[in-house]
Amino acid sequence: MARVDLTGADVIDAHCHPFTSQDLLDREPRTFETRCMFLGTALISSNHANLEAAAFVEELTETTMFGLALRRWIARHLGCEPTKDAVVAARDAALRADPPGYVRGLLESEHVVAVVADEGYPQPTITRAEFEVALGGVPVHRVGRIEPWIVDARQEGTFDATVQRFEEIANGAADDPRLIGFKTIIAYRTGLDITDPSTSDATSAFDRWRGDEWRESREHAKPVRDFLLRRAFAIAKERDRVFHVHVGAGDPDVNLTHASPRDAFSFFVEHQEQPILMIHSGWPWVAEATYIPTVLPNVYMDLSELVPWGWGQIDWSLEMILGAVPAAKVVHGCDESSEPEMFPVSARLVREALERVLGTFTDRDYLSVQDAESIGRGVLADNVRKLHGI
Numbered sequence: 001m002a003r004v005d006l007t008g009a010d011v012i013d014a015h016c017h018p019f020t021s022q023d024l025l026d027r028e029p030r031t032f033e034t035r036c037m038f039l040g041t042a043l044i045s046s047n048h049a050n051l052e053a054a055a056f057v058e059e060l061t062e063t064t065m066f067g068l069a070l071r072r073w074i075a076r077h078l079g080c081e082p083t084k085d086a087v088v089a090a091r092d093a094a095l096r097a098d099p100p101g102y103v104r105g106l107l108e109s110e111h112v113v114a115v116v117a118d119e120g121y122p123q124p125t126i127t128r129a130e131f132e133v134a135l136g137g138v139p140v141h142r143v144g145r146i147e148p149w150i151v152d153a154r155q156e157g158t159f160d161a162t163v164q165r166f167e168e169i170a171n172g173a174a175d176d177p178r179l180i181g182f183k184t185i186i187a188y189r190t191g192l193d194i195t196d197p198s199t200s201d202a203t204s205a206f207d208r209w210r211g212d213e214w215r216e217s218r219e220h221a222k223p224v225r226d227f228l229l230r231r232a233f234a235i236a237k238e239r240d241r242v243f244h245v246h247v248g249a250g251d252p253d254v255n256l257t258h259a260s261p262r263d264a265f266s267f268f269v270e271h272q273e274q275p276i277l278m279i280h281s282g283w284p285w286v287a288e289a290t291y292i293p294t295v296l297p298n299v300y301m302d303l304s305e306l307v308p309w310g311w312g313q314i315d316w317s318l319e320m321i322l323g324a325v326p327a328a329k330v331v332h333g334c335d336e337s338s339e340p341e342m343f344p345v346s347a348r349l350v351r352e353a354l355e356r357v358l359g360t361f362t363d364r365d366y367l368s369v370q371d372a373e374s375i376g377r378g379v380l381a382d383n384v385r386k387l388h389g390i
Contacts, residue, residue, distance in 0.1 A: 002362035004355045004372045010381040011347045012390075013115040015244070015279050015304045015333030017122065018131035018140070021099035024340070029092040033084070034061045035338040036070055038309040042251035044338060045121065065311045070345050077109055077344070103340040104136025110347035114138060116384065118183050118244070120145025121337060128178060141390055142179040143244055146170070146232045147189065150225065154214070159206040159224070166228055167235065174239035180388040181277070182236045183244040184229055190222035191258025192247065194229060194267040202227040237274050242388060247289060248280040248305060261288040268292060268299055275387065280305035280335065286317045293325045300387060301325065304333035308346045318357045327375040331384040347380075354379060
């Protein structure tokens with residue numbers, strides 16, 4: 001296999017969630033590995049998770065591929081034995097000695113030079129400035145999620161006032177040049193099969209939704225959410241912002257019946273003039289998601305959830321994605337929403353997978369080594385720079 005070398009290439013993580021240093025210090029040290037697993041993350045973020053199963057989930061980490069690799073790789077970074085006790089002790093000591101310094105060292109170990117943070121989780125919002133402190137000064141770029149804005153706006157009491165307040169919040173957010181995109185998780189609420197309700201239909205639905213104490217039904221909530229998402233898309237276009245859309249699976253709160261890429265396709269076709277970043281590569285429907293940016297020029301995809309949690313699927317998924325999608329439309333993300341170790345482990349995982357997959361392409365005489373390395377650097381950092389102008 002031809003040697004494709006991405007050692008030292010910059011990495012920009014295109015999708016993560018903020019934390020503070022105090023958040024890290026307040027958590028139970030022994031369970032940090034489980035909080036990095038998809039199962040552990042779901043326990044934290046979901047309103048439907050069975051927290052009584054937490055002890056069982058901790059045991060499952062011991063047979064989870066990502067958990068085992070994370071322990072070995074972090075042990076090397078810390079210079080300790082790759083056992084749970086040794087890693088927990090060394091990590092806790094390093095973290096408590098200098099929280100921002102420890103986190104910055106993690107990111108620097110895999111050349112993560114900047115991150116793009118979805119501010120919608122956790123709530124209340126952790127500011128960009130707070131997150132940058134926790135990262136030891138690594139630059140943070142903001143993405144504003146519209147769902148908390150809807151919660152804020154609907155307290156105005158009427159539909160018209162809600163729409164006005166929502167538009168004020170969205171435009172106010174876009175006044176910050178460090179806010180580089182809008183984001184929706186409507187897949188978690190009422191589904192990606194976006195309708196086009198009239199103002200009168202949305203007004204009636206709003207009154208029913210309020211009367212139903214804001215329960216997330218497709219009968220009452222969906223017309224309002226679909227209406228406001230369309231307004232958010234219009235504002236994003238006016239303010240020259242990319243729109244990030246959660247496409248694919250998530251924690252147990254997601255509306256899995258209407259979360260696949262095919263559900264979003266007609267809406268994406270309708271908004272071909274608007275740059276859209278499909279967050280999570282549509283995982284586990286990666287093949288479906290791969291099709292969309294091959295036919296819609298302004299749709300991009302990030303690799304988070306596939307990376308790191310789709311561990312055994314990453315190489316063949318990258319071969320499919322990069323073999324079909326223009327490579328300039330693929331970006332790296334890790335969906336960190338718990339612990340900073342997610343950043344370096346995910347960056348290493350995708351860099352090494354890119355080297356293997358792109359090396360295979362050069363062996364098949366599809367690419368020169370120079371072309372392959374250029375594509376790899378694009379996925380790791382250059383593509384998100386160009387997409388967002390950072």
